[in-house]
Amino acid sequence: MTVRSVLVVDDDSGMAETLADILSVFGYAVTTASSAVAAVRVVTQTRPDLVLMDVRMPGLSGVEALKRMRALAPQLAVIMMTAFARDDLAEEARRAAALAVLPKPLDMERLLALLTQVARSEGPTGDARHERDRRRPDAVPFE
Amino acid sequence: MTSARVLIVDDDPALLQALPETLRLRAGGLAVDTCDSASAALNRIATTDYDAIISDIKMPGMDGLKLLAEVRALRPDTPTLLITGHGEHSLAVQALRGGAYDFIQKPIDREYFVASLNRAIQTRQLSRRVKELDRLAFLGQLAGGISHELRNPLGVIKNSVYYLRMVLPAEDKVGRHLDILEREVDRATRIVTDLLDFARTAPPARATADLSALVRDCLERLPLADSITVTLKLAEDLPKLLIDHDQLGSVLSNLITNAAQAMPEGGALTIETAGGDSVWVAVADTGVGIAPEHLEKIFQPLFTTKAKGIGLGLAVAKMLVEANGGVVTVESAPGRGSRFEVRFPVAQATS
Numbered sequence: 504m505t506v507r508s509v510l511v512v513d514d515d516s517g518m519a520e521t522l523a524d525i526l527s528v529f530g531y532a533v534t535t536a537s538s539a540v541a542a543v544r545v546v547t548q549t550r551p552d553l554v555l556m557d558v559r560m561p562g563l564s565g566v567e568a569l570k571r572m573r574a575l576a577p578q579l580a581v582i583m584m585t586a587f588a589r590d591d592l593a594e595e596a597r598r599a600a601a602l603a604v605l606p607k608p609l610d611m612e613r614l615l616a617l618l619t620q621v622a623r624s625e626g627p628t629g630d631a632r633h634e635r636d637r638r639r640p641d642a643v644p645f646e
Numbered sequence: 647m648t649s650a651r652v653l654i655v656d657d658d659p660a661l662l663q664a665l666p667e668t669l670r671l672r673a674g675g676l677a678v679d680t681c682d683s684a685s686a687a688l689n690r691i692a693t694t695d696y697d698a699i700i701s702d703i704k705m706p707g708m709d710g711l712k713l714l715a716e717v718r719a720l721r722p723d724t725p726t727l728l729i730t731g732h733g734e735h736s737l738a739v740q741a742l743r744g745g746a747y748d749f750i751q752k753p754i755d756r757e758y759f760v761a762s763l764n765r766a767i768q769t770r771q772l773s774r775r776v777k778e779l780d781r782l783a784f785l786g787q788l789a790g791g792i793s794h795e796l797r798n799p800l801g802v803i804k805n806s807v808y809y810l811r812m813v814l815p816a817e818d819k820v821g822r823h824l825d826i827l828e829r830e831v832d833r834a835t836r837i838v839t840d841l842l843d844f845a846r847t848a849p850p851a852r853a854t855a856d857l858s859a860l861v862r863d864c865l866e867r868l869p870l871a872d873s874i875t876v877t878l879k880l881a882e883d884l885p886k887l888l889i890d891h892d893q894l895g896s897v898l899s900n901l902i903t904n905a906a907q908a909m910p911e912g913g914a915l916t917i918e919t920a921g922g923d924s925v926w927v928a929v930a931d932t933g934v935g936i937a938p939e940h941l942e943k944i945f946q947p948l949f950t951t952k953a954k955g956i957g958l959g960l961a962v963a964k965m966l967v968e969a970n971g972g973v974v975t976v977e978s979a980p981g982r983g984s985r986f987e988v989r990f991p992v993a994q995a996t997s
Contacts, residue, residue: 528809
């Protein structure tokens with residue numbers, strides 16, 4: 504599976520919007536959700552390839568959402584983000600088999616590399632790779 | 647109790663001479679001030695935070711009980727021992743009710759006097775330490791809370807800069823302003839990380855380490871101005887230490903960065919390691935130095951003499967060194983330079 508669609512979940516709308524815009528430039532089809540409950544709903548309805556989600560959000564936490572998503576879609580790739588250097592919830596997220604727990608501010612290179620790695624480890628399909636590369640602007644100074 | 651300072655107040659010149667002499671003989675290392683009246687004592691107490699006060703009760707003018715009341719108001723944590731005449735039980739009771747730590751009866755039993763004073767000083771120093779820890783815990787919580795709150799907005803700004811760099815043509819001015827934005831966000835993030843380090847009470851992840859190797863690693867990562875001449879006197883085959891590499895690396899970077907900042911016009915940076923009864927590393931500069939009155943404050947959180955900075959670097963360094971079982975000390979001569987030394991007991995070294 505190659506990652507093509509990403510769901511970005513953060514109660515901070517600035518965070519969700521900037522991440523969505525960046526990932527879109529790289530050719531990912533991005534949707535956003537501003538709460539864990541909304542995120543679980545999106546996963547139920549549309550099954551994105553990957554979820555990028557904040558650990559701590561008001562109401563249902565990201566970790567709780569991660570567990571519910573696992574129940575719904577056991578193979579779903581989930582990357583968590585946290586602004587807390589030492590976070591019990593982040594630990595819990597690791598135990599709940601989050602692909603990675605990234606500290607905020609995000610290291611964008613690392614995130615993008617992770618997204619590509621998910622694709623490789625799951626076995627990339629030529630079409631998807633091609634489509635993503637085609638949509639990637641030439642001016643991007645990466646890879 | 648080597649650093650303790652006490653004040654003795656008595657109108658009787660004989661006692662005012664005999665008591666300090668007793669303390670010199672039986673409680674060495676104690677700094678003793680004397681006053682021959684309560685009013686003179688109050689002036690001293692206003693400016694000096696004594697570890698204990700010893701006062702005669704019967705004095706002309708303001709007596710010991712009135713002095714006690716003033717001390718209780720001015721320095722509620724300072725223990726006061728009052729000297730009463732033989733058999734003056736009611737005065738002794740008044741003293742205790744007034745908040746005296748103890749009373750000493752004349753003729754003075756030297757052994758009892760010294761023992762009581764030692765207890766008083768220990769109590770005082772303990773309560774001071776508890777207060778300091780409370781303050782640190784509070785600052786830690788505050789720092790942790792603030793830095794977490796700042797990480798999100800900083801992250802959003804960083805994302806925005808990233809996005810703009812991708813979609814905007816990298817023409818001169820725009821590119822430069824994006825660079826500036828990125829640099830400043832990174833700077834703010836580093837400050838926030840310092841705050842988090844300070845707030846964090848992570849126990850050290852100890853592993854065997856070679857202090858000289860840590861110094862070399864650290865220097866490799868730190869860009870120093872060409873105007874700074876670096877001299878390394880690193881001992882080989884030092885006993886290995888059991889310490890947290892990252893924490894000690896962070897301490898060394900901090901000391902080296904401070905040393906460099908103390909020499910804005912350039913100078914000599916000397917880093918030395920040695921082992922014997924203990925293993926130590928010293929970072930010395932030929933910079934501006936530290937004023938004597940600042941010397942004991944530089945490890946306190948939020949104390950800074952820098953034009954820029956929030957004063958956490960050395961506080962964090964001290965905390966990390968102590969968490970790893972070491973001690974950090976400083977010597978400095980204004981205008982000539984400073985020397986910071988981090989020392990670990992050899993018991994902590996492995997073979």
